Amino acid sequence: YLDGSLVATDTEAPYAWSWDPGLQANGLHTVRALAVDSLAFSGEAQVDVDLSLPFGVRDEVALPGVPTASPVVLGSGVYWGGDGWVARVDSDALTLDQQAVSGQVLELWNDQGILYFRTTQGVYYTGADLTGLMPVWEPGAPVDARSGSAYFASGSVLRAAGVSPWSLDAGEPIVGLGVEGNLVYVVTPTRILAYANSGPGRPVTYERLNAVPADAWGGWGRLWLVTGTQLLGRGFVLNPVLDPSALDAASWSAAGVTVAADAIAAPDGNTTAEQATASVEGYALGQTVDVKEGETYTFSFWAYPGAGSEAYYAVSDGSGNPIVPETDYAAALTAGNWSRVAVTFSVPAGVGQVVLYPLKREASGSDPPLAADVDLYLWGVRLDVGDTALDPAPTVTHDLCGGYAGRSRTSAVWIHDAGGCLTRLDDAGPALFHTFATPLAAAPVTDGPVFATETAGGLVALDAAGAVLEQQTPINDAVPVGALADAVWLWLAYDDGVARRMDPLP
Structure with a gap:
């Protein structure tokens, strides 16, 4: 027995x-x-x-083809998806069930015991036994991004699923999605756009990006973006002002104002602020931003007095008509301290753009022009929706070891890169978890132990601290596809279309 x-x-x-x-x-x-x-x-x-x-092949099950997405586990079933199919392998009985689907499967996930998957044609869900296949959204094109099982993106189109679904066009390809409160955040190659979750409409607010992100998602109170080899976690408070603390950048238009970069420590204690000087009237330092007519905004910035005796701010529409008249704020600044300057205004009807001027004084027409006495430091220009100047959360950054290769989500987000590094992201922030000899075939889909698959065929088990528990290469005549699934047994698919069952560590 x-x-x-x-x-x-x-x-x-x-x-x-x-x-x-x-x-x-x-x-x-x-x-x-x-x-x-x-x-x-x-x-x-x-x-x-x-x-x-040690890791070793115990059994094999032929799949309908080579998987195109990492597996997901539901009960005793391990699910894979490929070109036109989704399959379930019973981890104990070694039986196979399959369902024909539209398009090539890009991702599978488990949401409260329901199997969801997105393909090159749409988003679908089905029961654990692969019966009752239902479409969530069928745009007839790849569904490139999602936030949970409620919001999806295909090309430039955002889709809200649910009882009353709606769609809108963001105008650019959507890189990633995030949700916070009653706002849906859409990340494109050039902007972050915040839309109300109540239905389609213009963005509530937005922020322009200096670099094109490869991926973006929400989690732990932040919006995470991968740009180049850097992971950046930023708050959900957006600011449409580009280069808000680099007023010497090309995004700012300066006339009669000299801007010196990195002149003094900024009020955040981590960055630097610019020095702005002007000696003749008719000076301006401004930037144009998009706004919604009828909306209320607060224009704000931080200022530190230098040797000057004057400093005027203003807001005008795109044609130069004043919305906030030139106002001298030099007397309101305190010597030796940073002060926040803020003014609230409403956008007139028919106006879609405004120019924000932390410095502006029209020429009087005198000949010669009158002298001006501007010498101060500026930092953190913002435009916030509503009557309050907001404070964004500090940005978190983490350097990857190479180009971004992908991510998965368990209780944490696992990010792997071309340099062979695996980064763990959770409520404590991002941290390097382990560096492998070769890049991973996919991000892990297990938490503990963490089972990882190297592109060279090595299987690695790691403990909670990232130390290696076991490392083996079970077979050499096929290449792993996707991640290792843990359903009491370990399961891994290979490029010969075969799923292999192996022992996990005890």
Whole structure:
């Protein structure tokens, strides 16, 4: 008897049974022998065996094709998706069920016991037994991004699923999505756009980007963007002002104003601020931003007085008509301290752009022009919706070891890169978890132990601290596809279209 089940009977001496432990899962097993003679007398013996085998192939199941997405586990089922199919392998019985789908599967995920997947044609869900396939959204094009199971993106189109679905066009390809409160954040190559979740409309606010992100998602109170080899976590408070603390950048238009970069420590204690000077009237330092007519905004910035005696701010529409007249704020500044200057205004009807001027004084027409006495430091220009100047959360940055290769989400977000590094992101922030000899085939879909798949075929088990527990290369005649799935047994698909069952560590 093995673990209480009869596995063999022998009626001739010598009495023996050959056990292949490779067909069993790692862990404690009980072997019991019972002997009964012709007079019905009996005796028995029992032994416990603690089995701990390295990674090794125990069984194989042929899939309908080569998977195109990492697997997901639901109960005892392991699910893969490929070109035109989704399949379920029972981890215990080794049976296969499959369902034809539209397009190539890009991602599968489990949402409260329901299997969801997105393809090159749409988003769908089905029961655990692959019956009752239902479309969530079928744009007829790849669904490139999602936030949970409620918001999806295909090309430039944002789709809200649910009882009353709606769609809107962001005007640019959507890189990633995030949700915070009643706003949906759409990340494009040039902007972050915040839309109300109540239905389609113009963005509530936005922020312009200096670099094109490769991916973006929301989590732990931040919007995370990957740009180049850097992971950046920023707050959900957006600011449409480009280069708000670099007033010497090309995004700012300066006339009669000299801007010196990195002139003094900024009020955040981490960055630097610019010095602005002007000696003749008719000076201006401004930037044009898009706004919504009828909306209320607060224009603000930080100022530190230098040797000057004057400083005027203003807001005008795109044609130069004043919305906030030139106002001298020099007297309101405190010597030796940073002060926040703020003014609230409403956008007139028919106006879609305004020019924000932290410095502006029109020429009087005098000949020669009158002298001006501007000398101060500026930092953190903002335009916020409403009547309050907001304070964004500090930005968190983390350097990857190479180009971004992808991510997965378990209780944490796992990010792998071309340099072979695996980064863990959770409520404590991003941290390097482990550096592998070769890049990973996919980000892990397990938490503990963390089972990782190297592109060269190596399988690695890591503990919670990122230390290697076990490392093996079970086969050399096929290449791993996607991540390792943990359904008591470990499952891994290869590029020969075969899913292989292996032992996990105990």
